[in-house]
Amino acid sequence: MNIFTQARRTLGQNxxxxxAPLDTxxxxxxxxxxxxxSFDGFRALNNLNLYVDEGELRCIIxxxxxxxxTMMDVITGKTKPDSGSVYFGQQINLLELSEHQIARGGxxxxxxxxxxFEALTVYENLELxxxxxxxVWWTLTQSLNSSQRYRIDEVLVQIGLAExxxxxxxxxxxxxxxxxEIGMLLMQKPRVLLVDEPxxxxxxxxxxxxxxxxxxxxxxxxxxxxxxxxxxxxxxxRKVTVLHQGSVLTEGTMDQVQNxxxxxxxxxxx
Amino acid sequence: MLTQRLLLSDRGGMIVLGLIALTAVVVPILNLAVxxxxxxxxxxxxxxxxxxxxxxxxxxxxVDLIWGYAGILSLGHGAFFALGGYAMGMYLMxxxxxxxxxxxxELPDFMVFLNWDxxxxxxxxxxxxxxxxxxxxxxxxxxxxxxxxxxxxxxxTGVYFAIITQALTYAxxxxxFRNEMGFGGNNGLTDFKDILGFPITASSTRVTLFxxxxxxxxxxxxxxxxxxTSRMGRVIVSIRDAESRTRFCGYKVESYKLWLFVFSSILxxxxxxxxxPQVGIINPGxxxxxxxxxxxxxxxxxxxxxLFGAIVGAFAVNYGKTIxxxxxxxxxxxxxxxLFVLVTLVLPKGLVGLVGRFKRNNNTxxxxxxxxxxxxxx
Numbered sequence: 144m145n146i147f148t149q150a151r152r153t154l155g156q157n158x159x160x161x162x163a164p165l166d167t168x169x170x171x172x173x174x175x176x177x178x179x180x181s182f183d184g185f186r187a188l189n190n191l192n193l194y195v196d197e198g199e200l201r202c203i204i205x206x207x208x209x210x211x212x213t214m215m216d217v218i219t220g221k222t223k224p225d226s227g228s229v230y231f232g233q234q235i236n237l238l239e240l241s242e243h244q245i246a247r248g249g250x251x252x253x254x255x256x257x258x259x260f261e262a263l264t265v266y267e268n269l270e271l272x273x274x275x276x277x278x279v280w281w282t283l284t285q286s287l288n289s290s291q292r293y294r295i296d297e298v299l300v301q302i303g304l305a306e307x308x309x310x311x312x313x314x315x316x317x318x319x320x321x322x323x324e325i326g327m328l329l330m331q332k333p334r335v336l337l338v339d340e341p342x343x344x345x346x347x348x349x350x351x352x353x354x355x356x357x358x359x360x361x362x363x364x365x366x367x368x369x370x371x372x373x374x375x376x377x378x379x380x381r382k383v384t385v386l387h388q389g390s391v392l393t394e395g396t397m398d399q400v401q402n403x404x405x406x407x408x409x410x411x412x413x
Numbered sequence: 414m415l416t417q418r419l420l421l422s423d424r425g426g427m428i429v430l431g432l433i434a435l436t437a438v439v440v441p442i443l444n445l446a447v448x449x450x451x452x453x454x455x456x457x458x459x460x461x462x463x464x465x466x467x468x469x470x471x472x473x474x475x476v477d478l479i480w481g482y483a484g485i486l487s488l489g490h491g492a493f494f495a496l497g498g499y500a501m502g503m504y505l506m507x508x509x510x511x512x513x514x515x516x517x518x519e520l521p522d523f524m525v526f527l528n529w530d531x532x533x534x535x536x537x538x539x540x541x542x543x544x545x546x547x548x549x550x551x552x553x554x555x556x557x558x559x560x561x562x563x564x565x566x567x568x569x570t571g572v573y574f575a576i577i578t579q580a581l582t583y584a585x586x587x588x589x590f591r592n593e594m595g596f597g598g599n600n601g602l603t604d605f606k607d608i609l610g611f612p613i614t615a616s617s618t619r620v621t622l623f624x625x626x627x628x629x630x631x632x633x634x635x636x637x638x639x640x641x642t643s644r645m646g647r648v649i650v651s652i653r654d655a656e657s658r659t660r661f662c663g664y665k666v667e668s669y670k671l672w673l674f675v676f677s678s679i680l681x682x683x684x685x686x687x688x689x690p691q692v693g694i695i696n697p698g699x700x701x702x703x704x705x706x707x708x709x710x711x712x713x714x715x716x717x718x719x720l721f722g723a724i725v726g727a728f729a730v731n732y733g734k735t736i737x738x739x740x741x742x743x744x745x746x747x748x749x750x751x752l753f754v755l756v757t758l759v760l761p762k763g764l765v766g767l768v769g770r771f772k773r774n775n776n777t778x779x780x781x782x783x784x785x786x787x788x789x790x791x
Contacts, residue, residue: 247663258658260651267647277663279672282645327662 165232165249165334172197172365173218173335178227180213180389187213188224189389195335200361202376203369205386206409211369214386215337219252220245231335251333255340257320261313265304265323268312269295272327294330302326302356318349322356335365342375354379419638425765426638429721430631436463437627441620457616461691462735464623468688470727471630473711475680477723478637480712482646483673484653486571488705489578490681492585493553495699497682499589500552502602502695503536504545505613509606522604523597533595542609549686550679557678558671565667565674570656579702586700601696608690619691626687630724633680637720640676649673710753716763725764 165172175193179186188210195201205211216222217229220242229237237245246252260268273291276282287295299305302322307315312323321341328336338357342350350372358379360366370376376383376397383400385392393403400406420427440463443455472494479485511518515525519532538544560581564574592598611618640646651659652666660666689695698704707730715726730752738745760767 243661243663246661258655260654260658262650262654263647270644271647271651271659272662274663277648277665279645279665279668282648283640283643286644331663 166234167197167232169233170194170196172199172232173367174228174230174233175214175218176228176230178214178217178224178229180210180217180222180224186389188217188227191227191386191390193384193391195365195367197334198362198365200358200366200379200381201368202380202383203367203386204371204373204376204383205392208388209386210389211386212339213389215252215339215369218245218335218337219250246331249332249334250337251328251331251335252337253321253324253328253339253341255343257317257324259312259315259320259323259327261311263312264309265299265312265315266295266308268323269298269326269330272330274330274332298326298329301329301359303352316349318345318353321345321349321353325356325360329360329364333364335367336360338366338368340370341368342370342372350375351378418642419635422642423638423721425719425768426634426721429724430634433467433627433631433724437624441624444616444620457619460616460619460623464619464626464691465688466728466731467623467626467630468684468691469708469711469731470724471626471633471684471687472681472708473715473723473727474630474633474637474720475677475684476708477712477715477717477720478640478680479673479677480709481717481719481723482641482653483649483670485670485674486575486709487578487674487677488575488702488709489580489582490677490708491702491705492578492582492700493557493678493681494685494688494704495582495585495589495695495697496552496556497549497685498689498695498699499596499602499685500539500545500548500682501686501689502605503539503548503596504542505605505608505690506602507536507540508608509604512606513604521597521602523592523600524595527592529595536595546686549682553678553682554675557675561671561674565670568667579705582700582705583702586697586702589697589700597696599696601694601698602689603694603696605690605693613690613693622687622691626691629683629687633683634720634724637680640673641720645669707749710749710756712763713756714752714760714763716760716765718762719765722763722765729764 171194173193173195175191178188178191180188191210191214193214203211203214213222217224218237220237220240223238231237231245231248231250235248237250240248260271263271270287273287273295275287275291276285296305299308302325304315304319304323304326307319312320315323325336325338325341341357342353345353354375357366357368368376368379380397382394383397384394385400385403385406387409392405392409393400395403420430440455440460443453444457444460447454449456472490475493476487476490479487506521509521513522513525515522517525520529524532539548560578564577569577588594589596589601590599596602605613607613608618608622611621641649648659648664648669651662652664652669656666685695685699711726711730712723713726714730715724716722730749733748734745737748756763762769
């Protein structure tokens with residue numbers, strides 16, 4: 144990448160979705176504080192506090208019903224909490240924004256089931272997701288500029304699909320589809336990636352590759368992974384948060400967490 | 414580079430366009446330059462028939478663009494065709510002047526018959542060719558814009574959209590049947606004399622109209638290719654396959670559908686305008702829901718989602734219809750119905766898909782994707 148594209152990207156001029164640079168001077172990029180969500184009296188989240196640093200790779204585990212999905216829903220604007228606050232950087236109050244604003248603002252979410260455009264090629268899928276002018280006239284008359292195309296090539300390498308770029312996405316394996324969808328999120332230039340059970344249904348080899356991919360993504364963006372597969376979590380985790388009954392049970396390295404008697408009791412002991 | 418993108422990467426399209434261009438050149442020569450007695454002479458009847466088919470092909474193209482690529486099934490596209498046809502018909506009516514049966518220089522015969530004493534406001538301006546052409550483009554476009562805006566904004570999709578488009582064309586048919594509408598009622602507009610000063614039944618005029626139809630079809634084809642090979646084309650296909658995901662990628666799905674629908678309606682209008690001077694009549698029957706359904710069958714038969722498939726389908730089904738109706742007219746609807754069922758069950762990709770399957774059986778199967786990379790060609 145030449146110095147100009149690098150400079151442009153740092154300044155965010157390439158992307159209309161990034162206005163002011165995100166204020167992360169205090170460390171965390173995401174602040175979830177005292178969030179409570181109840182559904183018909185059931186507290187899905189109960190005074191949840193979570194801080195995710197910029198560039199961090201965080202794994203979130205917890206038994207079923209611990210509130211993992213609800214937490215993602217709150218961050219991406221799908222569910223509004225009863226109380227508490229959610230900040231993106233120090234300035235942006237996510238509770239005031241709608242889903243697509245949050246998506247455009249830089250929080251990408253990957254759902255459990257891969258959704259890609261099967262009739263298009265791998266390349267075209269990424270092209271579609273590229274942060275560019277998305278109005279009708281521009282998509283009709285303008286093709287992507289060279290730095291955008293360069294970015295697609297970069298992402299293709301990152302997700303390990305460079306050789307399959309002209310293959311139809313519908314013909315990809317389950318794992319490859321998951322990677323392609325992660326790639327599509329990357330094209331939107333997210334600052335935070337929320338990834339829901341990325342290795343469900345994957346083969347051992349695919350799981351390994353996914354682990355590598357997620358580890359390599361952290362640093363440039365914060366990655367939050369919700370996963371059941373403990374072996375997988377162990378292979379990527381630096382810091383693990385255990386949720387239980389809607390709040391944080393404990394936080395720490397995988398070893399600390401695994402040896403925590405509270406955790407053993409509610410989760411690992413099962 | 415644009416040629417590569419529009420033509421060279423589209424083998425079937427190149428063949429079909431080549432055939433159309435060849436016909437457009439050869440048929441006029443065989444009609445005008447070869448004496449009528451010769452075995453090579455092409456009769457004016459055949460020229461007009463081919464010209465009609467070209468208009469149908471253009472109409473089929475317009476439906477394929479929205480149905481095959483964006484997944485919007487319109488069962489009322491005949492309405493836009495008919496509106497374009499009526500706009501052209503109104504111009505041709507005004508050209509009759511005082512040569513009508515009642516000899517009124519200002520009013521068309523049917524208005525004299527209804528005892529009207531002045532031209533209604535919406536007939537003003539149609540004595541000018543450029544105005545009529547403008548209306549050919551504008552009237553279908555405005556209707557599509559308003560209708561599409563209401564429908565897409567309310568997220569009406571799939572079978573519901575198909576049903577309301579069917580209702581639209583049916584309502585228009587009933588309206589145009591009424592004499593008080595001022596469009597000739599039941600009889601429609603007919604008895605045309607000349608177009609731009611040329612006698613409308615003369616062979617040379619017929620040949621010119623045929624040639625114009627071929628040129629418009631080719632131009633429309635290239636315009637559609639431009640759309641489907643652009644980034645917009647990819648967005649449209651994504652909308653067809655996963656509408657909500659496309660929205661999630663940051664695209665305003667409604668706008669894409671709306672503008673494509675409007676463009677498609679303009680193509681249909683142009684087809685109607687070229688059709689009317691060749692067949693010499695336009696009546697409310699063109700709004701009939703059955704026409705719109707038939708037109709969907711052409712596209713399905715040819716192969717939706719490939720632009721040239723629509724052209725192939727329009728020619729194949731209409732040629733079949735011409736043969737069949739001269740043999741047993743009553744049975745045609747049954748043939749059409751069973752054709753639709755058969756195509757849906759046996760040939761989901763239409764005739765074009767059949768050719769593709771045949772070719773694959775002959776050649777050794779390859780892993781290379783059928784779609785050429787588009788992004789590196791422009």
